[in-house]
Amino acid sequence: MQWLVIFNKELLEHLRNFKWIWVPIVFILFAVMDPITTYYLPIILESVGGMPEGASIDIPSPPPAEAMMMSFNQLSVLGVLIAVVISMGMVSSELKSGVYELILSKPVSYIHYITAKYAAMSVLVSISLVISLIAGWYYVTLLFGDIAFSQLLVSAIFYVIWFLLVLSIVMMFNTMFRSQGLVAFISIIVILAINIITSIYSHVLTWSPALISDYIGIYLFSGNMETEMWMSVLISVILMVVALTIAITTLKNRAIE
Amino acid sequence: MDETIFQLILPIVGLQLILIVIALIDLKRIEETQGPKWMWALIIIFGNLIGPILYFVIGRRP
Numbered sequence: 001m002q003w004l005v006i007f008n009k010e011l012l013e014h015l016r017n018f019k020w021i022w023v024p025i026v027f028i029l030f031a032v033m034d035p036i037t038t039y040y041l042p043i044i045l046e047s048v049g050g051m052p053e054g055a056s057i058d059i060p061s062p063p064p065a066e067a068m069m070m071s072f073n074q075l076s077v078l079g080v081l082i083a084v085v086i087s088m089g090m091v092s093s094e095l096k097s098g099v100y101e102l103i104l105s106k107p108v109s110y111i112h113y114i115t116a117k118y119a120a121m122s123v124l125v126s127i128s129l130v131i132s133l134i135a136g137w138y139y140v141t142l143l144f145g146d147i148a149f150s151q152l153l154v155s156a157i158f159y160v161i162w163f164l165l166v167l168s169i170v171m172m173f174n175t176m177f178r179s180q181g182l183v184a185f186i187s188i189i190v191i192l193a194i195n196i197i198t199s200i201y202s203h204v205l206t207w208s209p210a211l212i213s214d215y216i217g218i219y220l221f222s223g224n225m226e227t228e229m230w231m232s233v234l235i236s237v238i239l240m241v242v243a244l245t246i247a248i249t250t251l252k253n254r255a256i257e
Numbered sequence: 258m259d260e261t262i263f264q265l266i267l268p269i270v271g272l273q274l275i276l277i278v279i280a281l282i283d284l285k286r287i288e289e290t291q292g293p294k295w296m297w298a299l300i301i302i303f304g305n306l307i308g309p310i311l312y313f314v315i316g317r318r319p
Binding site: 017018019021022025026028029032033036040043082085086089139142143180 | 272273275283309313
């Protein structure tokens, strides 16, 4: 019950901050932008001019799966950035302003406090993500060719898991620092490091959560789910639980001090 | 051809407009922003997609 109270309060707060409106819109724009500009590239080049007389521009239209991956890649960069930025103050701002002491002076358990906040943010980000991917899919099928909707939905669900891991990392640093900027900065550094290390040792770290989007690409192209995908998902879930546990314990230790 | 471009781009322009309008409504209602309000109004209107995002992320922080 207590968990639900915090959860509802957080959802209401997101609504008041207009997060429920602007985050989905921004995600949709990110997902839709790249496929559209790719489709209209020849026309854009033509109207900008500067091409020598008689030069023919032959840019092969990418297959639908590749166009769809443009949406995913765009969200992997800008979407993650937005996710980090909107959640950088989840706990740290309350630590700083003292609201947190007010809340925890009541018999509120730390576990409820952290998980309810995390869940509310996850709901917002996941729904925005799925909506934006559907919008991207709509444009891709219109401009480049068919992708099965069920295939997209499965990909979207897997992709959400990567974002949930990102949010849990941000939550962990939220409990450690009071400065929102610092939380965002360190979270982004850590996520970048995961991405870079994974891309260097991708043949060894086949279970890395950062490879989820790569496996989604393979799935969209071939229709086959790699078995390593499940390993990545499993590791993501484990890391998520670890990050949240660390968040809860650091918050507890803070209270003892 | 021109018509299809129009139909495809229209929803995107619409979404951007919604984003700008919501940011402006919020700017009008909010008591205090980080920095002067007129500056944020300019950023929202002329900042394209980035403007409203910057406002929601940085500007409306108490």
